[in-house]
Amino acid sequence: MTVERYAVAPGVAWVDADEMGLDRTELYVARLPAGPPLLLIDAAWAIWLAMAETGTMAEIVARTAELTESAPDDIETAVADFLDGLVRQGLASVTRTAEE
Amino acid sequence: MADDPEPVPVVEPASTTIPLNARVHLAHAVVQRIAEDSGVSLLHLKGPAVLRGLRPPGWRSSDVDVLVRPGQFTRFEAALGGHGWEPSSHLETGSAFAHAANWWHPYWGYVDVHAHWPGPTASPEQVYAAFSEDSFDQPIGHTPCPVPGRTAQILVLLLHTARGTSDADLELAWRVQSEEQQQAVVKLAVRLGAQLPLAAALGALDDHRGESSYALWHYYRQGGGRLDEWRARWRAAETPAARIRVLASAARVNRDHLRMELGHPPSPAEVRRAQVARIGRLGSETRRLVADRLPRRRPR
Numbered sequence: 001m002t003v004e005r006y007a008v009a010p011g012v013a014w015v016d017a018d019e020m021g022l023d024r025t026e027l028y029v030a031r032l033p034a035g036p037p038l039l040l041i042d043a044a045w046a047i048w049l050a051m052a053e054t055g056t057m058a059e060i061v062a063r064t065a066e067l068t069e070s071a072p073d074d075i076e077t078a079v080a081d082f083l084d085g086l087v088r089q090g091l092a093s094v095t096r097t098a099e100e
Numbered sequence: 101m102a103d104d105p106e107p108v109p110v111v112e113p114a115s116t117t118i119p120l121n122a123r124v125h126l127a128h129a130v131v132q133r134i135a136e137d138s139g140v141s142l143l144h145l146k147g148p149a150v151l152r153g154l155r156p157p158g159w160r161s162s163d164v165d166v167l168v169r170p171g172q173f174t175r176f177e178a179a180l181g182g183h184g185w186e187p188s189s190h191l192e193t194g195s196a197f198a199h200a201a202n203w204w205h206p207y208w209g210y211v212d213v214h215a216h217w218p219g220p221t222a223s224p225e226q227v228y229a230a231f232s233e234d235s236f237d238q239p240i241g242h243t244p245c246p247v248p249g250r251t252a253q254i255l256v257l258l259l260h261t262a263r264g265t266s267d268a269d270l271e272l273a274w275r276v277q278s279e280e281q282q283q284a285v286v287k288l289a290v291r292l293g294a295q296l297p298l299a300a301a302l303g304a305l306d307d308h309r310g311e312s313s314y315a316l317w318h319y320y321r322q323g324g325g326r327l328d329e330w331r332a333r334w335r336a337a338e339t340p341a342a343r344i345r346v347l348a349s350a351a352r353v354n355r356d357h358l359r360m361e362l363g364h365p366p367s368p369a370e371v372r373r374a375q376v377a378r379i380g381r382l383g384s385e386t387r388r389l390v391a392d393r394l395p396r397r398r399p400r
Contacts, residue, residue, distance in 0.1 A: 013241035
């Protein structure tokens with residue numbers, strides 16, 4: 001069985017609004033060096049942070065559920081779709097390793 | 101019937117909604133990537149490149165400042181141009197020190213590309229080497245960006261203070277620093293020939309009265325009219341060639357500044373009008389200066 005681990009893709013910069021002292025659930029992302037700058041709000045913000053802090057789908061879903069005060073089962077499909085979208089846009093990378 | 105599925109979050113373009121400070125962080129990362137891709141070394145200065153504690157919390161930057169390794173300036177400008185950046189001001193027109201060119205990008209805003217850092221009399225190569233000695237990677241936008249070590253960062257902030265009338269950086273960058281740290285900064289300033297601007301920043305410029313660049317740093321620290329600036333630049337110019345350059349730039353309209361004022365490239369007629377206005381301003385300041393120095397007639 002393989003385990004998928006998601007991560008911010010190499011060559012992608014990002015800033016959380018909290019780092020700017022802003023009380024907003026949003027962050028700003030850009031592929032380097034061309035951009036454009038992208039805005040991730042609310043649920044997208046939560047999934048990105050969860051991905052940056054953890055790695056496996058289960059961990060990301062669990063952390064996103066905490067950040068959005070949701071039930072993991074309710075958000076699992078949306079999180080998976082969003083992560084796939086990030087990978088397709090080159091904003092996230094996914095590595096597959098055999099589970100020991 | 102099943103519930104509606106949870107909507108997939110969206111990623112939106114943010115070029116118009118992104119806060120300026122966040123954009124500056126991303127711009128540092130963009131500039132670093134362009135430098136790496138073009139084989140250019142540079143140091144990130146000021147703004148988010150500054151160590152925590154050397155500037156007040158919540159300090160906001162409006163642009164990116166980088167110091168390019170001497171000899172790589174032209175290559176880096178070409179790389180910026182190849183990535184959609186546009187020149188906003190050029191090296192020779194940016195300031196009296198001819199130290200930086202300003203570039204602009206519709207996504208990332210402004211970057212000041214420094215060929216050297218104003219203040220030291222040491223060569224740009226010596227200054228860059230000294231600033232690089234204890235450099236390290238500072239994450240900006242979660243991207244490693246090389247920045248000078250602590251002592252060089254403090255000197256950079258103080259030399260920047262010397263070029264303006266604000267004391268905003270003095271408290272954290274100097275007054276609260278340990279005596280040992282202050283001595284290290286002074287030692288670096290002496291090594292790079294930056295004692296005079298350091299003294300200007302710290303309010304001790306009068307210790308250097310009589311030196312050729314005293315008037316220049318006095319002008320920048322205290323402020324004054326354009327004539328004061330040109331007179332100070334004239335006194336600071338130590339060679340005939342340098343004085344000719346000062347004279348030429350005094351009479352010439354700065355096309356970069358004029359373009360920013362107008363919002364479009366100036367036409368030849370607009371340049372001529374600006375030239376006349378500039379000479380008029382210099383002339384009126386000269387007349388005022390002469391009038392101020394004329395002996396007042398005593399009332400009978």
